[in-house]
Amino acid sequence: MSRARDITAAIKQKIDKIIFNSLPDQDKVNEVQLLYDMMRDYPNRSGKGLRPTQCVLYCEAFGGVEEHALRTAAALELFQNWIVIHDDIEDGSYLRRGKPTLHCEYGIPLAINAGDALAGRMWEMLLSNEDELGEVKTLRLLRLFLNMLHRTTSGQHIELSWVENQKWELSPEDYMNMCRNKTAYYTCVVPAIAGATIAGFNGDFDEQIESVGLELGVAFQIRDDILNLVGDVAKYGKEIGGDIYEGKRTLMLIHCLREASETDKAELLRVMSKPRDEKTEDDAARVMELFEKYDSIGYAREYAREMANAAKEGFEKLSFPGPLEAVEDLKVLIDYMVDRDC
């Protein structure tokens, strides 16, 4: 674990420097200063840097140099930051990286707008690749990020519409499809393909990399959902049980609804269907009891382990022309992403 943290910390430090140099800092119009402060808020909260680290390591593993991947890696970090500003509003989340979400601090209107402004800085970061990577690769990376945005908004839409339409009858496959789009693309698939692209690999391995990234990303999200139930808030940084309050259709919930007796299922639905503000701590505890009764967390853990193993097997089959060290670091990182405790 600490080895993985060393790897990500070293890269994160370089990325952060690029990000904070690129974000606007001071403005003579007083009101705009607040916008700039809001844009720097989430990037300033210490994220793990898993996405940029993968991008840099994949670039090296495919024979490229770190320096060439840093701006794209920074753009991935900016993507994560602006999209979660919007996601936090959409999900009604209270905590992000241990502090109140941006809209809880500044209100929804300013937060939506700050997310849009930060998105602009992400595209700008990608465009700034032109000098070092040339026009063709720069445009290719822009297209890759656009595909990522399409996927992520589709996945987020699916999840939100389940909540909006009170849809509960879902299968693990429904969850997988949502999760691949919502999380796996931007968390694992695109960081890897971007790294390969920067190193000069034009689509040769895309399908294999995509398959590894999708499995790894789903395993990562399931792990995240489990930590949301059983994690340590000081480490995890989000509200423990937040997914229950927000009515999220996690793999645990889907499993429990399918396995539970009629009575238990009815109770689970009654509690989960309540609006967020009406759910009590007792409600959340009751959901946890039912998850335990039907071993739904055990089921999800097993599901995630299988996904992680499939990802690792797929990864072993990739042939990397670059240095062994980067490949070894990637393996450490992959293990960390599916076994982390925060």
Place this chain on the structure above:
Amino acid sequence: MSRARDITAAIKQKIDKIIFNSLPDQDKVNEVQLLYDMMRDYPNRSGKGLRPTQCVLYCEAFGGVEEHALRTAAALELFQNWIVIHDDIEDGSYLRRGKPTLHCEYGIPLAINAGDALAGRMWEMLLSNEDELGEVKTLRLLRLFLNMLHRTTSGQHIELSWVENQKWELSPEDYMNMCRNKTAYYTCVVPAIAGATIAGFNGDFDEQIESVGLELGVAFQIRDDILNLVGDVAKYGKEIGGDIYEGKRTLMLIHCLREASETDKAELLRVMSKPRDEKTEDDAARVMELFEKYDSIGYAREYAREMANAAKEGFEKLSFPGPLEAVEDLKVLIDYMVDRDC
């Protein structure tokens, strides 16, 4: 007026075809179909097409061909559509182009996400210029749009933070600065510079065009603010008096607050400071009375006229290498933008 409508209608038709061909249509996952429908919703409501029309005409006036400007013009229309999805949420608006705003129809979470998804399609549209315009112009247009996004989000932030912080002591200059950023850049400056860029003019006239666009854009926004008070809802498409309910700091309000007696000013502030849901029709009528008492609408009209005249004078000084017809059409369009009744 009808001449201006003929000009815009002809171009809007071509733009719409490109937009609807590019937006995703059908998806096998049921929930995603709703996202696609939401993305098509605002583009389907008949906007006037002022921004794309300017882009095409400026391209022609600078000696370029219409065909080359159409995709960028379509991207401008997409910008307007996704940004107003978010603005409508931020401003708490109820009506857009004569129908309920997207978030009133589908809720805030899905609407924020649909705006983000539509933004992705705008960037994709710009990237699709590559085949016809080449890499250099494509990248230049992307940078221009990024600058537009920075400006627009700054302007929107300024206006929102006035509302958020209950700031009322504002000068016409404060309004101008907000309005140039929020409206003028994307409504007039960028359509013109984009057209010139496509035609092959690389920054030679940018400052002059920018100055014309800023004046025209401010005149356009003041006209919009006046129509918001005195317009015909069937033509205007937004809620009449909506700006009063939303607490917008229009030029009329700023003027009235500066001119009114202490008693009238106190009353105006008392009414305007109420949360949107607590404002009554009588409140809105009382604000209108005070605007009339101090001739604040007359002041704004005069201000807009001066801005419009300055814009027209600046426009006359531009030397266009392209056909006279495009220049004449632009003049008709400019007159329409500052004198329109809807």
